[in-house]
Each structure stands twice: as C-alpha cells, then as structure tokens.
Amino acid sequence: MPHTGKPENQPRPTPTVEDYLMTMYVMERDYGEIIAARLAEMLNVAPATVAMTFRRMERDQWLTGKGRHGVHLTETGRAAASSVIRRHMLTEWLLVKVLKVPIHKTHDEAHNIEHAISPELEERMRESLGDPQVCPHGNPFPGAEEVTRGWVPLTEVPVGEKVVVRRIHEFAENSPELLTFLVEQGILPGSQTEVIETLPFNQTLTIRLGEKQVTLGYPAARFLFVERAVSA
Amino acid sequence: MPHTGKPENQPRPTPTVEDYLMTMYVMERDYGEIIAARLAEMLNVAPATVAMTFRRMERDQWLTGKGRHGVHLTETGRAAASSVIRRHMLTEWLLVKVLKVPIHKTHDEAHNIEHAISPELEERMRESLGDPQVCPHGNPFPGAEEVTRGWVPLTEVPVGEKVVVRRIHEFAENSPELLTFLVEQGILPGSQTEVIETLPFNQTLTIRLGEKQVTLGYPAARFLFVERAVSA
DNA sequence: TCCAAAAATTAGCCTGCGCTAACCTTAAAT
DNA sequence: ATTTAAGGTTAGCGCAGGCTAATTTTTGGA
Numbered sequence: 001m002p003h004t005g006k007p008e009n010q011p012r013p014t015p016t017v018e019d020y021l022m023t024m025y026v027m028e029r030d031y032g033e034i035i036a037a038r039l040a041e042m043l044n045v046a047p048a049t050v051a052m053t054f055r056r057m058e059r060d061q062w063l064t065g066k067g068r069h070g071v072h073l074t075e076t077g078r079a080a081a082s083s084v085i086r087r088h089m090l091t092e093w094l095l096v097k098v099l100k101v102p103i104h105k106t107h108d109e110a111h112n113i114e115h116a117i118s119p120e121l122e123e124r125m126r127e128s129l130g131d132p133q134v135c136p137h138g139n140p141f142p143g144a145e146e147v148t149r150g151w152v153p154l155t156e157v158p159v160g161e162k163v164v165v166r167r168i169h170e171f172a173e174n175s176p177e178l179l180t181f182l183v184e185q186g187i188l189p190g191s192q193t194e195v196i197e198t199l200p201f202n203q204t205l206t207i208r209l210g211e212k213q214v215t216l217g218y219p220a221a222r223f224l225f226v227e228r229a230v231s232a
Numbered sequence: 233m234p235h236t237g238k239p240e241n242q243p244r245p246t247p248t249v250e251d252y253l254m255t256m257y258v259m260e261r262d263y264g265e266i267i268a269a270r271l272a273e274m275l276n277v278a279p280a281t282v283a284m285t286f287r288r289m290e291r292d293q294w295l296t297g298k299g300r301h302g303v304h305l306t307e308t309g310r311a312a313a314s315s316v317i318r319r320h321m322l323t324e325w326l327l328v329k330v331l332k333v334p335i336h337k338t339h340d341e342a343h344n345i346e347h348a349i350s351p352e353l354e355e356r357m358r359e360s361l362g363d364p365q366v367c368p369h370g371n372p373f374p375g376a377e378e379v380t381r382g383w384v385p386l387t388e389v390p391v392g393e394k395v396v397v398r399r400i401h402e403f404a405e406n407s408p409e410l411l412t413f414l415v416e417q418g419i420l421p422g423s424q425t426e427v428i429e430t431l432p433f434n435q436t437l438t439i440r441l442g443e444k445q446v447t448l449g450y451p452a453a454r455f456l457f458v459e460r461a462v463s464a
Numbered sequence: 465t466c467c468a469a470a471a472a473t474t475a476g477c478c479t480g481c482g483c484t485a486a487c488c489t490t491a492a493a494t
Numbered sequence: 495a496t497t498t499a500a501g502g503t504t505a506g507c508g509c510a511g512g513c514t515a516a517t518t519t520t521t522g523g524a
Contacts, residue, residue, distance in 0.1 A: 014482060037501055049482055051503055056480080098330055099356040109353055116344035124331040246512065269471055281512055283473055288510080 015043040018084045018115055020053060021062060024073060025081035026170055029145075033070050042174055082142035088114040089135035090125040096136045097129065103136045103188065104179040138167030138189040138225070151225040155205065155218055157195050163226035165191040172223035185214045187224070247275040250316045250347055252285060253294060256305060257313035258402050261377075265302050274406055314374035320346040321367035322357040328368045329361065335368045335420060336411040370399030370421040370457070383457040387437065387450055389427050395458035397423040404455035417446045419456070 023042050027034050036054065040047045054071060057063045062077035073081060091110040095101040101109060117125070133144040140148050151166045166189055172178055182188065186209055196206045196213060203218040216224075255274050259266050268286065272279040286303060289295045294309035305313060323342040327333040333341060349357070365376040372380050383398045398421055404410055414420065418441055428438045428445060435450035448456075 014480095035501075036503095045481090046483060047502070048484080048504080052481075054502095094330075095353075098326075099353065099360055101353070101356065105352075109348075109350055112348035112350070113345055116341075116348055118341055118344070120337075121327075121331065121333070121341055124333065128331055246510095267471075268473095277511090278513060279472070280474080280514080284511070286472095 013044075015045065016115060017053075017057065017060075017062065018080070019043060019111075020057065021073070021077055021081035022084050022088070024071075025078065025085065025142075028073060030169075034072065035070065042171070084114055085142055087117040087122055089132070089139070089141055090122060090129060091117065092136050093129045093132055094125055102183060104176065104183040106136060107173040107179070108176070134167070134189075136189070137170070137173060138165075139170050148225065150229075151227055154195070154207070154216070154221040154224040154226050155198075157226060157228065159195050159197055161228065162192065162194045163228055165189055165193060165224060166227045167225035169223040169225065172220070178220055178223075182220075182224075185209065187214065193226070245276075247277060248347060249285075249289065249292075249294065250312070251275060251343075252289065253305070253309055253313035254316050254320070256303075257310065257317065257374075260305060262401075266304065267302065274403070316346055317374055319349040319354055321364070321371070321373055322354060322361060323349065324368050325361045325364055326357055334415060336408065336415040338368060339405040339411070340408065366399070366421075368421070369402070369405060370397075371402050380457065382461075383459055386427070386439070386448075386453040386456040386458050387430075389458060389460065391427050391429055393460065394424065394426045395460055397421055397425060397456060398459045399457035401455040401457065404452070410452055410455075414452075414456075417441065419446065425458070 020039070020043065023039055024034050027038065036050045037047055040050045043050075045053075054063060057077070058065050058071070061074055062080065063071045064074055065071070088110050091113050092103075092106040095106045095109055096103060132141070133147050134140050138148075138151075140146075148167065154163075154165075157163055165187055168179070168182060168189070172182075187193070187207075191209060193207045193209050196208050198205045204215055205218065205221045206213055206215045208214075252271070252275065255271055256266050259270065268282045269279055272282045275282075277285075286295060289309075290297050290303070293306055294312065295303045296306055297303070320342050323345050324335075324338040327338045327341055328335060364373070365379050366372050370380075370383075372378075380399065386395075386397075389395055397419060400411070400414060400420070404414075419425070419439075423441060425439045425441050428440050430437045436447055437450065437453045438445055438447045440446075
C-alpha cells in the first residue's frame with residue numbers, strides 16, 4: 001500500500017494503476033474520450049505524472065498508444081477496470097447493507113478496500129448481496145449499462161414534470177461535500193421529485209422534495225439522473 | 233498500494249510498514265525480542281531490506297534505536313500495531329460471519345483488506361460483530377491477552393489428558409498449507425481432543441479427534457494452544 | 465579460548481511514482 | 495493572422511523500498 005511512512009494515516013495520496021483505470025473507464029464510457037488533464041484533476045496528480053503513467057501503462061498493455069483523439073483502454077485494461085469497479089460497487093453494498101454506512105461515506109471507504117478483494121471474495125460478496133445491477137448510488141455495474149436506459153440528467157427535465165431520482169453519477173462521488181449535501185436534502189436513488197423552475201442564465205434549478213424545495217447548481221444537476229414517465 | 237504494474241494481481245509482494253509493525257508486535261509479545269532475520273523470513277524480504285526499513289522506522293518514531301537486545305516498538309509503534317491487528321481480526325470475523333469464508337482462508341484475505349479500514353468503519357464492525365475478544369483462530373485482540381491465560385501449547389500436555397483446542401497461533405497462519413491441514417482434520421478452536429502419545433525424539437505427537445487419530449510435528453503442535461482442566 | 469555459524473549492516477543498484485519547470489501543439493478568439 | 499489558453503510532453507529531481515554482494519558484529523559451542 002502506498003504509504004506516507006509518517007505516523008499519520010491520511011487518505012491514500014498516490015493513485016494506483018487501478019485508480020487510473022477506473023476513472024478512465026468511466027470517462028470513456030460517458031464522455032467518449034480520455035483527457036489527461038481531467039484525469040490529473042480527478043486523481044489529484046500533476047499532468048506530467050499522468051503522462052509518465054500513461055507511458056508505463058502503454059508499456060504494460062493497459063492502454064493503446066493514442067490512435068488519434070487520445071489514448072484508449074485495451075481489452076485487458078477495460079477488463080481490469082471492470083473488475084475493480086465491480087469490487088468497488090460490491091464493497092459499497094456491503095458497507096451499506098451490513099455495516100449501515102450512509103451512502104455519502106461509502107465511496108471513500110470502498111475506494112480503499114476495493115483493491116484488496118480477491119476474485120473468490122468478490123463472488124461470495126455478489127451472492128451475499130443478491131447480484132445487484134447498480135451500486136448504491138445507482139451507477140451501473142460494468143455490463144449492466146442497459147438498466148440506465150431512459151434515465152436522463154435532471155437538467156433535461158421540463159418544469160413541472162414528476163420524476164424519480166435514479167442515479168448520482170460517479171464523478172459526483174469525488175466531491176464529498178456535494179454527496180453529503182444531496183443525502184442531507186434527501187436526494188438519493190428512489191426519491192420522488194418534481195422540477196419547479198429553472199434559471200438557465202445563472203445555471204440553477206429548483207426542485208420540490210415533499211414539502212421543501214431545493215436549489216441545485218447545474219454542475220450538480222447534470223450528475224443527477226432521473227427516470228421520467230412517472231405517472232402522476 | 234504496492235503494485236506489480238503488470239496485468240497480474242498476485243498477493244502483495246512488498247510488505248507495508250504496518251506489516252512490519254504487526255509482525256514485530258507479535259514477536260515482542262510472545263518471544264520478548266525482535267530478530268531481524270526472523271522478520272525477513274516472515275515478510276519474505278532480504279535481511280538487508282529489514283535493516284533499511286528499520287532505519288526509516290526509527291527515523292519515523294515507530295521503533296527505538298536498539299536499547300541493547302535489538303530494536304523495540306515505541307508507544308506509537310505499539311499503538312499502530314495494535315490498531316492494524318484489531319482491524320485484521322475484525323475483518324476476519326466479518327469474512328467468517330457474513331461471507332462464510334472458512335478460517336483457513338481468512339488470514340490472507342483479511343491481510344489485504346485490513347490496511348484499508350478507517351477508524352469509523354472499525355467501530356461499526358466491532359458493533360456488528362459483538363465486540364469479540366479473540367480472532368477466529370483464537371488469538372487475542374491487543375489488550376485482551378488475559379483471555380489466553382491457562383491456554384498452553386499442545387506440546388506441554390501430558391499423554392492421556394483431555395483438552396479443548398482454543399488457539400492457532402498467528403505465526404501458523406503464515407503457512408496456508410498448515411492451516412488448511414488443521415481445518416481439514418477438524419482441528420480448530422473449540423475442538424475436543426486428547427493426547428494419545430508423544431514421540432519426543434522424532435518430535436511428533438498424536439492426538440485423537442472423535443474416532444480418528446492425527447499426528448502432528450512439534451513445530452505445528454507448538455502453535456496449537458489448548459485449554460486444560462477439561463473435566464472428562 | 466577460539467572458531468564457525470547466525471545475525472546485522474553497508475554499499476551500490478533498480479523501479480515506481482510522485483513533483484516542478486520548460487517547452488511543444490492545437491485550436492479557438494480577437 | 496496572430497495571440498492566447500488548454501492540453502500534452504520532456505527533463506531532472508526526490509523518496510520509498512525492494513535486491514545482491516561484501517563486510518562486520520555477535521554468539522554459542524567445542
């Protein structure tokens with residue numbers, strides 16, 4: 001394990017290859033391309049570090065040397081990424097179901113643990129947890145992307161329409177404050193809500209949750225996917 | 233996390249500082265001194281590596297520069313070791329109770345995971361698991377050493393005496409084959425048994441388990457602690 | 465007491481994986 | 495068309511933490 005060495009036990013400061021792979025997988029899946037600069041931000045390393053890591057990863061066959069429009073995962077890389085992501089999501093479910101950890105804390109905890117799950121353990125977890133198709137935040141397991149069909153960003157829902165929150169995108173999970181906010185407001189998978197108004201110019205959007213109203217910035221709202229066609 | 237880099241996912245090859253601390257803690261607790269050469273064997277690194285690591289660990293206040301008779305853990309070091317060991321043992325219980333992993337497989341799995349447990353998670357685990365005093369192999373949690381009072385190595389039991397297996401020492405857990413053997417023979421905490429005969433010259437010892445008899449080498453038998461004074 | 469084995473240490477080397485600083489592209493914006 | 499900004503890369507550096515080989519202690523017999 002990456003290590004500070006000092007008598008402190010801070011969050012892992014240096015991303016592993018698996019961390020790179022996971023993030024790249026999601027980027028490729030949802031945005032079609034992998035931008036090193038974005039990766040550097042998300043993993044909290046310098047852009048130069050990403051470049052060096054790409055070299056090693058290409059050498060080790062996780063990545064294809066860029067074939068026009070940036071790098072891409074190899075099949076091996078994609079498989080490895082899927083594997084960590086599965087372990088991540090299963091760990092999250094274990095934390096939620098067995099240890100009653102609230103979902104705004106599962107991401108970080110699971111992130112530490114996921115690297116340490118053996119294939120056998122993964123299988124036992126899957127059984128214990130009833131072979132889930134999405135993580136506690138509603139993100140699909142690799143291979144189960146179809147279940148998200150029909151879920152759209154909250155920003156695309158017309159005013160007045162009733163919807164059900166289905167998914168908080170994994171990139172929102174990188175911001176603990178945002179996640180905490182959402183959970184505190186009761187915005188989580190399964191919540192019924194309705195768009196009250198949008199203010200396109202200042203990029204804000206207000207929704208109703210039961211009695212109360214909550215205003216979200218667009219960046220946050222774009223990470224919230226909802227199911228439409230909810231008959232009143 | 234320590235990492236091979238290559239598309240393989242083998243057991244962690246390089247021990248962490250926490251791994252050093254755990255092993256040193258147990259050595260000091262049960263043998264009174266820390267021998268670098270033994271440590272090197274147990275951690276699968278070269279003796280020279282241990283020497284270098286000791287330097288860094290002294291610098292970082294985990295160890296006292298040797299005060300005659302080898303190095304010793306500082307209070308900080310001992311506390312850190314206790315902490316990992318607790319997390320290790322709680323993880324083992326989680327694996328055993330929730331995921332039904334057999335105890336000859338829990339050690340390695342837990343070893344990977346233990347480094348990734350936060351204090352909050354540790355607390356939730358302790359609650360979920362009912363505040364155990366020993367690990368699934370019967371080794372005491374740091375601070376609960378008294379529960380092992382009265383448990384003696386199997387090698388010290390006179391022929392003919394009935395005893396109950398209580399503990400498989402942690403150093404035996406480093407040998408998966410031994411542990412598997414013990415579990416297959418039904419030798420685990422709680423098993424009733426009786427010493428049939430000892431052959432001190434070839435260092436062998438035979439015990440009865442239910443109908444069948446099992447012969448153990450002394451090295452193995454020294455790792456088995458039993459409770460005497462079991463009224464027939 | 466002396467010697468051989470065991471234990472410990474030092475030196476020199478390697479890789480992984482961060483960092484900053486400086487330097488290229490490319491593409492959009494004046 | 496030129497400028498600026500964003501993205502990407504290279505070079506040079508640091509530390510953690512392995513390794514072997516070659517010493518130098520220690521220590522426990524004979």
